[in-house]
Amino acid sequence: MIKTVSLLFTRVWLRNFWVWKKHVRASLIGNLGQPFLFLIAMGYGLGRNVPEINGLSYLQFIAPGLVASSVMYSAAFEATYGSYTRLATQKTFDAILMTPVSVYDLAMGEIIWGATKGLISGLIMLGAIPLFGIVPSPWTPLLIPILFLEGITFSSLGMIMTAKAPNYEFFNYFTSLLITPLFLFSGIFFPMESLGHTPRMIVNYLPLASPVELSRALCYGYLNWVTWERLFILLAYSVLTSVCASLLVRKRLIR
Amino acid sequence: MQTKTPVIDASGLKKAFNQRTVIDSFDLIVDEGKCIALLGPNGAGKTTTINMILGLVIPDDGRIEVFGQDISHNLRKIKQSIGVAPQTDNLDPDLTVLENLIVYASYYSIPRHTAKDRAKELLKFFALEAKQDEIIQNLSGGQRRRLILARALINRPRLIILDEPTIGLDPQARHLIWEKVEILKAEGTTILLTSHYMEEVQRLADKVIIIEQGKKILEGEPIDLIKRHVGEYVIEIPDGGQGFDGLKEDLDGCNASFEEHAKRLYIYLKGPCPQAERLGMRFEHVVKRPANLEDLFLRYTGRRLIEDHR
Numbered sequence: 001m002i003k004t005v006s007l008l009f010t011r012v013w014l015r016n017f018w019v020w021k022k023h024v025r026a027s028l029i030g031n032l033g034q035p036f037l038f039l040i041a042m043g044y045g046l047g048r049n050v051p052e053i054n055g056l057s058y059l060q061f062i063a064p065g066l067v068a069s070s071v072m073y074s075a076a077f078e079a080t081y082g083s084y085t086r087l088a089t090q091k092t093f094d095a096i097l098m099t100p101v102s103v104y105d106l107a108m109g110e111i112i113w114g115a116t117k118g119l120i121s122g123l124i125m126l127g128a129i130p131l132f133g134i135v136p137s138p139w140t141p142l143l144i145p146i147l148f149l150e151g152i153t154f155s156s157l158g159m160i161m162t163a164k165a166p167n168y169e170f171f172n173y174f175t176s177l178l179i180t181p182l183f184l185f186s187g188i189f190f191p192m193e194s195l196g197h198t199p200r201m202i203v204n205y206l207p208l209a210s211p212v213e214l215s216r217a218l219c220y221g222y223l224n225w226v227t228w229e230r231l232f233i234l235l236a237y238s239v240l241t242s243v244c245a246s247l248l249v250r251k252r253l254i255r
Numbered sequence: 256m257q258t259k260t261p262v263i264d265a266s267g268l269k270k271a272f273n274q275r276t277v278i279d280s281f282d283l284i285v286d287e288g289k290c291i292a293l294l295g296p297n298g299a300g301k302t303t304t305i306n307m308i309l310g311l312v313i314p315d316d317g318r319i320e321v322f323g324q325d326i327s328h329n330l331r332k333i334k335q336s337i338g339v340a341p342q343t344d345n346l347d348p349d350l351t352v353l354e355n356l357i358v359y360a361s362y363y364s365i366p367r368h369t370a371k372d373r374a375k376e377l378l379k380f381f382a383l384e385a386k387q388d389e390i391i392q393n394l395s396g397g398q399r400r401r402l403i404l405a406r407a408l409i410n411r412p413r414l415i416i417l418d419e420p421t422i423g424l425d426p427q428a429r430h431l432i433w434e435k436v437e438i439l440k441a442e443g444t445t446i447l448l449t450s451h452y453m454e455e456v457q458r459l460a461d462k463v464i465i466i467e468q469g470k471k472i473l474e475g476e477p478i479d480l481i482k483r484h485v486g487e488y489v490i491e492i493p494d495g496g497q498g499f500d501g502l503k504e505d506l507d508g509c510n511a512s513f514e515e516h517a518k519r520l521y522i523y524l525k526g527p528c529p530q531a532e533r534l535g536m537r538f539e540h541v542v543k544r545p546a547n548l549e550d551l552f553l554r555y556t557g558r559r560l561i562e563d564h565r
């Protein structure tokens with residue numbers, strides 16, 4: 001497989017970037033609206049009546065997690081609805097595959113593009129955090145590669161769905177059964193410690209838990225050996241999901 | 256005689272989708288500078304053959320060489336010199352006409368400024384320069400087809416593959432495309448064409464291959480094939496209720512063959528037949544015309560309606 005991925009994947013990425021630039025405003029508002037609203041509603045609204053968690057106000061507690069969730073939403077959305085439109089509705093993938101671009105170049109370009117969109121959303125959220133009175137730690141720039149890896153994971157998961165999707169309705173499963181539960185139970189809104197031992201073990205290994213923890217750790221500068229474990233889990237997820245997505249995209253497009 | 260490596264050299268191709276054979280022991284040789292047409296009803300395997308050459312359908316058996324190189328090893332390099340105009344419109348609706356060409360050029364690693372020059376040249380060639388900033392949705396069917404053709408030429412291909420290039424177009428648009436393809440042909444570009452417009456094939460192709468259900472049934476030069484398998488002239492007589500009894504005996508001594516279909520008698524004549532000239536006195540609406548590729552095609556794939564198998 002390595003033999004058949006080339007730098008041509010960047011052309012696929014650039015094609016998407018070109019199109020994105022044309023509608024940049026609508027695209028950003030569409031992706032960022034939700035996490036921002038959550039931050040305001042939960043952080044300001046609900047947060048006033050919630051006691052401090054580990055020395056953080058409720059707003060401070062949820063803000064880094066919402067950065068991670070905005071990456072998840074943007075990447076997953078792009079790799080499902082966006083990629084599926086290019087695959088099935090517009091036949092853009094068919095057109096690209098008539099050229100020297102291989103199916104793995106195509107899959108890689110699409111996955112990295114989804115991750116890029118995730119990263120853009122995450123960075124804007126991150127940049128907005130100080131507006132809510134949160135001063136990020138000097139470690140925060142390290143969050144950029146973390147959010148990118150998270151983007152790779154979720155855009156790959158989206159591509160897996162795209163490779164299997166018979167129609168747009170199919171993505172409801174993905175959103176309702178994976179994305180929404182992850183958003184609610186990955187430690188963004190309440191500390192993992194409040195879960196029992198078994199549920200905590202399960203949730204810990206779900207794909208959003210690690211980026212949420214890493215985001216919080218880097219934002220507030222408490223790093224320890226758990227951070228490394230988190231990083232390893234995230235890395236493993238991004239590699240596994242992207243390989244799996246590439247193989248499934250190949251299976252769908254090459255008969 | 257000089258032996259040159261053919262542009263496409265494929266042999267023993269086989270492919271089945273879900274146990275249904277779509278390509279069966281198919282061979283294909285396309286020589287440099289020639290236009291070869293694959294002719295066949297819907298579902299005969301024409302597009303599958305093209306997709307095999309592009310590495311998008313992996314044959315169950317057989318081998319394909321393009322430009323003398325095995326496609327399973329050098330696909331990326333080979334595709335660098337192939338231009339494809341597919342049957343289904345897959346122009347990029349997110350981009351304008353000019354952007355479609357420039358972005359497509361990037362998939363061939365053509366530098367941006369070269370791409371822009373070539374794109375403008377091609378838009379001029381296909382009479383689309385006035386449309387360069389238009390979005391795809393605003394183009395007519397004929398304009399889209401021309402843009403698809405222009406896009407297929409952006410990499411200056413040695414081989415162009417045209418899959419039903421004029422399907423669904425009105426006669427004006429069709430003739431305009433034929434004109435352009437003839438120019439390309441004259442410039443020495445090798446062309447693999449699929450079509451089920453006989454007129455198109457007769458006009459453009461040096462050689463036709465008739466396929467049905469994934470099998471090659473005839474191959475040769477169009478005029479030669481028509482003469483050999485159909486004849487020089489065809490006489491069509493509609494059955495006005497009188498029946499055709501005794502007619503065959505009347506034409507004794509002529510090199511004629513007969514086929515009756517849908518209340519119409521087709522007489523294929525391979526030589527002069529003075530008796531046939533008198534048929535007009537016995538029957539109404541007798542038509543005598545030169546035999547064409549359509550007769551050949553219909554004789555060999557049957558005058559029945561062949562359902563789309565896909």
